[in-house]
Amino acid sequence: MLILVFLLFSSVDLQISGATTDTLTLGQSLPWNQTLVSKGGNFELGLFSPGKSKKHYIGIWFKKVSKQTVVWVANRDRPILDPSASRFTLSDRGELLLRATPSNTLLWSSNASSPSPPRTTVATLQDDGNLVVRSNATATASASVAWQSFDHPTDTWLPGARLGYDRARGVHSFLTSWTDSENPAPGAFSMEIDPRGQAKFDLLAGGTHQYWTTGVWDGEVFENVPEMRSGYFDGVPYAPNASVNFFSYKNRVPGIGNFVLEVNGQMQRRQWSPEAGKWILFCTEPHDGCDVYGSCGPFGVCSNTSSAMCECPAAFAPRSRGEWKLGNTAAGCVRRTKLDCPNDGFLKLPYAVELPGGSAETARARSDKTCALSCLRDCSCTAYAYDAARCLVWNGELVNLKTLPGDQGIAGSVVLHVRVAASEVPPPAAHHSWRKSMVILCSSVSGVVLLLAGLIIVVAVAVVLRKRRGKGKVTAVQGSLLLFDYQAVKAATRDFTEKLGSGSFGSVYKGTLPDTTPVAVKRLDGLRQGEKQFRAEVVTLGMIHHINLVRLRGFCSEGNKKALVYDYMPNGSLDAYLFKNSSSSKVLSWSQRFGIAVGVARGLSYLHEKCRECIIHCDIKPENILLDEELGAKLADFGMAKLVGHDFSRVLTTMRGTIGYLAPEWLAGAPVTAKADVYSFGLLLFELVSGCRNNGSSEAGPISAVYFPVHAAVRLHAGDLVGLLDEKIAGDANVKELERVCKVACWCIQDEEGDRPTMGLVVQQLEGVADVGLPPIPSRLHMLAMMNNGSKLDTEV
Template sequence: MLLLLVLLLFSSLQLSATAIDTLALGHSLPWNETLVSEGGNFELGFFSPGNSSKHYVGIWYKKIPKQTVVWVANRENPIVNPSTSRFMLSTHGELLLLTTPSDTLLWSSNASSRSPPLATVATLQDDGNLVVRRSNATSSRSDDVAWQSFDHPTDTWLPGARLGYDKGAGVHSFLTSWTDAENPAPGAFTMEIDALGRPKFDLFASGGGGGGARSRYWTTGLWDGEVFANVPEMRSGYFAGFPYARNGTVNFFTYRDRTTKMGEGNFMLDVNGQMRRRQWGGAVGKWILFCSEPHDTCDVIGSCGPFGLCSNTTSPACQCPAGFAPRSEQQWKLGNTASGCVRRSLLECPKDAFLDLPYAVQLPSGSSEAAGVRNDRDCQRSCLKDCSCTAYVYDGTKCSMWKGELANLRALSTDPGIAGAVLHLRVARSEVPSSPRAHSWKKSMVILGSVVAAVVLLLASLVIGVSVAVLLRRRRGKGKVTAVQGPLLLFDYNAVRTATRNFSEKLGSGSFGTVYRGALPDATPVAVKKLDGFRQGEKQFRAEVVTLGVIHHVNLVRLRGFCSEGNKRALVYDYMANGSLDSYLFKTGVSDNAKVLSWGQRYVVALGVARGLAYLHEKCRECIIHCDIKPENILLGDDMGAKLADFGMAKLVGHDFSRVLTTMRGTLGYLAPEWLAGAPVTAKADVYSFGLLLFEIVSGRRNNAPTEKGGYGTYFPVHAAVSLHDGDVVGLLDERLAKDADVEELERVCRVACWCIQDEEGDRPTMGLVVQQLEGVADVALPPIPSRLHMLAMANAGAGGVAQDEFYSENTSTSKIATGEV
């Protein structure tokens, strides 16, 4: 008898410890218990986000230690005291969230029936879908489903869920962002399928532009059967498929993920309005972000709110101008900056003043022009007299004024003193610093001396400029060449045409234009890059070129001069007779063995590029990020030394990195992950690209090049990282070198390359340290395999023992995400 009691007690304890995944008809889920899906992937229960005191019913990943909620029931009606609440499947087959007293209804699935079958159950499935079925609980037929959470997503799109509409079933599924990191109430941003039935998604901001109207700020572009036009990241290989259904009443997408091999993944509409594709990296214990759409946070309408200033070169992207502060400090801390900024001090019209933004900004829409204004002072007075005027700009010809709150302010440059119109924001007079006292006699003399010196320098420059122009001009009618600063020359367009013989000898083309061979009037050979589509103001363009013209380094291609006549712009460089590095590394099919660099030459090239980048990053007055490191931009001098070309081009497009990304689509294989994640791009992005370049210098092949057998082999950085840990680096060497290399140097290069392509910027070395490591001055420890590459290796291991080459041949694009080539 005692034994029987023990067995009964043990059975009851075991039963209570067993997780349940189903609610039966009329049963409740207490606040301190949860449902767990059969395979243990997802959990449903009461939760409190972050440090919030409010509670909700939601679904989250069970196996991920950092609670990540993917669905919320009562988004708009939080629970104050969870112990008095219960989540239940009512006798009418309807999911309810009730709280006492009086069983107040906080949420309902609105799927009741007068007499549902007794077999009706609510089950949390292993794909994260909470399903109410009114028949056999084990049936998977769609017509058994009375309600499912997949039809009512919140901010997360899980694999297998449909996003779109099914008019026949009365389903319209779309995503809505959380208000902030601790408040799942619907936020300002939504992702919806095209209302006209076209195969695409759009992102909308409510109240965008400062008004109440809904504004579209990004679109996926049309689906072509494989990818959306504006989402090349879909070629990343982290989707097993992307089925699409469309007819007169149906228009929706779903997708499948490689969850069995790659871990948990999803799409999430962030509180800042970006759609994020992320994957859980179990090996590194964190979410790995693969891409954000739109890439540039500043493309999200209203993301920084009224008077908020957005910049894609700062972190966080949203800032408040001088004289302003966040409207809600708490919301800004939690990632929601859509509430914008307010003035620190109240206005006292007409006794107010103005603060100038110290950098170029994209002017907001909705301005009005003041008549009869002749200068900046008159423009300021006109705005000051109108108490509804909040800002003004005088561009030298007209006075533009804005009324009310300014939305979508965007910094085009964070460099002080950039030429262009200045935006003046109205603030209380107390916010404007008092004018300094009169200069002392000594200070005045110093200023006078500076002015005299400047005049003398100007006169000297003019004399030199005239002399150089006279020497360089052969005869009239062939264009004009003048000295600008030091040896830098200014060409008019006729002079450029003459130098290139009307652009007759094309050397190549790149991200920003086409390169032609030419000659100066004194017969010095040059390479002329004819720039395409530059929208930057002429004054700013000239200022940036002059800055680049004074940069000289043995490993940088020298800028000789430039042309700037309206939209006709060109850069004139020294001519490099030996061409670019790609023609020496990669087989061209014609005289493949004619241009094979020895290992010693490759090592010198790698060190030269590193020194050039270190100079741009650390030795110039301001850090210059190259943004387009690839073999085609590395030219070889007479001694086969490396000279980096196209440096400073990102500055010349006015820091519009989103445009740079668009024009660099052809070389996405060299981009760092932060480009695709929409994060601010720093010099460490160049470090990442340099690491990928090193791998190509070692192997003599593109990182994702086809193998000899056809198709794609293993993505080379994956193979290199694994081989480095296995102690086999000789096998990585270009086969044309027949293993003729210094093994110590080879291993050092591979170690440096692997450190350079680490996922996190902070884990990558600076280019200064890279130079020391390549020179052998600093040691290089064995680097960890980068997380993304580690996940690819995990995928390979989960493919059932498929050989690496065979696996990656089947999953070509999977490997590309590691470098951003998507």
Template sequence: MCSWRHLALLFLLLSCLSRWPRTSAAASDTLSTGESLAGNRTLVSAGGKFELGFFSPAGGGSDYYVGVWYKRIPGRTVIWVLNRDSPVADPASAELTVARDGNLLLLLTGNGPQRAIWSSNSTGSRDGDDGDAAVAVLLDTGNLVLRGRRGGNSSAVVWQSFDHPTDTLVPGGWVGLNKRTGAYQALRSWRSAADPSTGLYTDRVDPHGSGQYAFLWNGTAVYHYVGAWNGRYFAPIPEMGMSAKYTFAFVNRSEEVSYSFRVNDPSTVSRLVMSPHGQLTMFDWSDESGQWLLHWATPTSLYDVYSACGPFGLCDVASSQYCRCLPGFEPASPGDWAAQLWSAGCARRTTLQCSGNASSTDGFIPVQNVQLPSGYSPVADAAGRRQLRRLRIAYAYRDGCLVWDGDLRNAQQLADGDAGASTLFLRVAAADLATASHGVATNGRVGVAILGASCVIALAILCLLFVLAWVGRREETVHRDGSLLPRYLARCTKNYSHKLGSGSFGSVYKGSLPDHTAIAVKRLEGSAQGEKQFRAELRTLGTIQHVNLVRLRGFCATGHERLLVYDYMPNGSLASVLSESGHSSRPLDWRARFGIMAGVARGLAYLHERCQEQIVHCDVKPENILLDAGLRPKVADFGMAKLIARDNSRALTTARGTVGYLAPEWILGLPITAKADHGMVLLELVSGRRNRDAAEAGRRGGGGCYFPLWAATKVREGQVLVLLDERLTGDADVEEHGRACNVACWCIQQDEALRPTMGQVVQVLEGSLRPGTAPVPRYLEQLCRARSERILVELAIFTSCRPVIELWKKMQCCKFDDYD
């Protein structure tokens, strides 16, 4: 029997419970007129997919915002922010409400009178006394809609968040332009991961009227276009069509232009985000890993984003991070830099003493091998001295004298000898001169003198080159057989006595210059084809340089002699190294192999994406990848290279290349793109085997069929470790190995639209891009299953080319022995 004390405790407990806030079993998705959302209260969409309420970003301090985020995904991934530029200090002193005039308002309700810091600027009701006139509803799409009476229709949408996106596009949303009202729907980046305020980068319809979507920096500078729509995706972003999970749509009609996407599988959770780095990024949620996986990004490289490293930042491909500060500068926001967000750039360590004063102790330090920043001004001869006296920031000499008088943006560190490399003379305070450049800096007055001297020296060099050219022409007249340079190279190569190798149209010999610099001389043979190869090499390597492309030192064309001079590569070709690794007790280790993979991809990405014209190598194979003393790869032999103008995405050309490395479009006679340089070499580096090694595939259970097909099947089955060269005895980075195998299998897909660009291959190898598992290339599977004459004849009819069968025979793809 309960005592009176038990009864008293029970009464107290019931009293407390009666005062405890109660929530309904199903949280509300609706905010009606006169109701408010404040503190910890939230709206949850009817299906429980999205939630709306006050939040503070991780690391964002004491600022609070109203936003929409995924309800069922751990953490808080925000897709929309209502008051991104007007945060509140305390969610308990603010409320989101639907006013009686039909507006959605965010009010400050602390001390003093209420005031609105955000309004939807909509009118949902014509009758201010009608309490049911307007209602805000959070939909399962993530769209916050405001409905009200318009002409008696209480369900009419008078305002919606999808018309005002922030940095994220979700299925059902859109980015575009209302041509009737002139209103833009644009994705605008967050300032940083902890700051939702309007950032520097925007994805919107091109304000200059090109009809394309453009990426803008600070609302002014266009730094990237997504290109033309081909019916399925924007042409420069084929990754849009790589996944069957979602479908993109593009509309361009009289009233609007917009793009959007939908998911084909209801279980798929995807979002498109304009990142604080200035890249448009596509993410898919993975329940298995419990994280967002980056599917693709454009531009593929941060170096193509305007001011990615901010003012006085230097983009450095060899750095452990993308950006570093110029000498004499330090991160303006160390916290952002620690989070790998560099757009705030760098600030001077020491303030300049006195701008433009001749007695200033400020000085100039040289920054070597940089691509010059944007925003320079040429110095006219007449005003040169006066302008140099007023010089404040930097100067350089390149096709004339150039000066900077504001923030330096887009400076990039280049490799030694790069054709675009220059020396930038940067003004710093006297206090930074002693520690910068090891005493090579000069004071302000001497710096100006150096600029003047540089201009004079450059003029003298031009005159000297003119004289040499004139003398050379005279010598050519005297020695009409052009024997001087060939004789010189003959002496350098000891009369071509040390042959390094030979190909279809010539041989390569080792030589040495008088200063003992080792060189390789290619002596082309054969009249017509040799001439074509010679011109192709000059057309490509003669105008570009990259750390992962072989360096062309010189050439000779006289009479029937065609000579090309390169840097000598002491470790020979990758083919020879892989061959030695196959029989040696010390094979090429994983670290070297992975470095070669990444280096080759970077070199090809440079050719495809960063040259004035796209350069398609057309013959990427281990024999054409040379290794220097440090096993750094150099893509070589550009005799079959094809140039494609930037305004064309593809070109129709005669078949070229090496059997076993031909992309399907070569064999089928289709137009080619840069993706014809596909990734067979990746599989060979992983396995240590050549792609035609049918016996190896058979020994490992492949039935004697084409090795890449066997490898792709194993990758699809998740058995990537069986592809690793057995001589490595498992000594490899498992994650790197998996990434390499998967991207290799994406590279050998039949549909070139499914293949990644080389820039994306670099991203996958680096780990910043994570595509799904590659499908098995069905065309290889079908060919390997071909056993009857009927199937083979059908194949010949399909390709309209009987020699196709002979090509695939040579690739040892299938057993064609019974077919004549």
């Protein structure tokens, strides 16, 4: 009887006790309703069910994060249906096993068994999130590691984990996205170290299509990720004969952070904010989600100007509506009605679309109609486009359809026609009605295009007139806007002899018009980017007038010779008064600084809310604030400005602006609105208060300016603001105005754009017309300051 009892107990896996533990020993199982918790309490391992799913998985998640965030999953593609009928065990052979009982079906294995492992073998959940099987419970050397979860990551890269190749152990560690937010099975996207010998990471779709790369590591930084300096990564460069090639990630910010390859194929760098109770997003690569290959799947159209990034064209519907709701759009769209070749028709896409790559072929055709017929006769043809006697036809599914941004859509561009069932083709009357509606909706944009076309025609006419009538002519273009020929510009500036300054696209010179009016002439470099800046300034400033915006008097455009003529501002730019070692005569008093703050706010409010098109300046900083003879503020330099119709709440463009003044949504690759200007204005207010740069130290000012906005927010909550003032004007300030400015500044730099005020409200708050409450300390800025410093902030912060 004793022998039978002994055999009975020896055949049953040991169960851990109810006490919290971080370790399994040989033969021990983890009960389905219990967890392992790392010694320091950072991580927890057990069964979890993502979202509203009824399927369960063994995973590891952050213990100290209130919103469950899973960082590793064992049985990614073999879920547990009945959690109580499951068993997670460290077998007698030293192998981690997940089985479904009573059938004893194997759902997952670490595949790291040994015929006779030492009795001291244990599986331990470490405080860095690594689940490690060691042959010696007390050993820490890597030689004792038989298996570890860090070698088999899922979608998350934790600090201390290594990604890359370890040929000696036969391990290739890379990230793979989840299928959707409720299904951790391997998705369509992966992040892998380059297998051909370059020290870089690539983001891949389907394991083959590279859509983004970090660029090569030079020992200090990845080429395409300059914000991630050497302090973030340790790496062993790739060598053909080396057995180990890897990079490990270090979290320089105290607290909880990680890299995550999202369901949509974007890599995100995040940090947990206990104060805000949410994840703070620092950066997203690629910034534009439409750059992810196949992110919207076959026939799906990607757009970065709408709240829903992916949409299906008319006559199409999502292949899987359930997956779309969970963030996985890679399955794309399907036709609502089956094709009946050759009795089909074509749907003309109602927006400017970047033509897809793939199996496009050129067919002979003399017109759009013959191009369509050649596609109809071929039942494998799914779309065509006709342009300038060139007929392009596509076979198979269309992938990577993208709507073009508003500033890239050109009238008369190639139009894509997609094959659909004849019943899905709109009747002619409806078609014309649709076209009429589109014309009405786009009238504001068309007005801007027509204005620009008119200006170009005027330039061409002016060139002809110059040749016929001589040189040095000035012609009225529209209202008070003047067209100068190049000789007139040279004469006004005395051949560009008195230089006032220089910028990204050219230099600025002092000049005088024939009527003795002083002007400032910006001569643009003959580059393509300079051409874009030139057009942006002419179109923007040529149609707006405000006391707090610099006045554009005219322009010159003769081939590569381009110049912009402004009113001359005798007191230069604001940065000269705030940051440079200036004489006492150049010190701005508090009342002057407050007046400048209100003036800039009024100018921005006009741009955002009072113009026919909302204008986002995109580069608010002291260098772009000019001061007139009475030290009144004039907002200048509209070369990066973006015009947005008031009907469109969001716009996403290539990153614009200056590092140190960029709103977090620029860096995170999120849709950008006029609230990006509000963020930059908030940082400008802090610089007006302190006389210091927000992103660098300065001899002026009592505090290290690297952390001034955070320091100011803390002082604001403590009710101690006088110490924030520029020491050059200490004691010369209206304390109520100072408090108002600091409150407004802190509201302007909130993490979420929805929490920031509009510039119209900012003007009212600064003027004392509207109340302004006590703002929360922006958690993202606090963390960024810690990242840049690499250590804790001063004890006060």
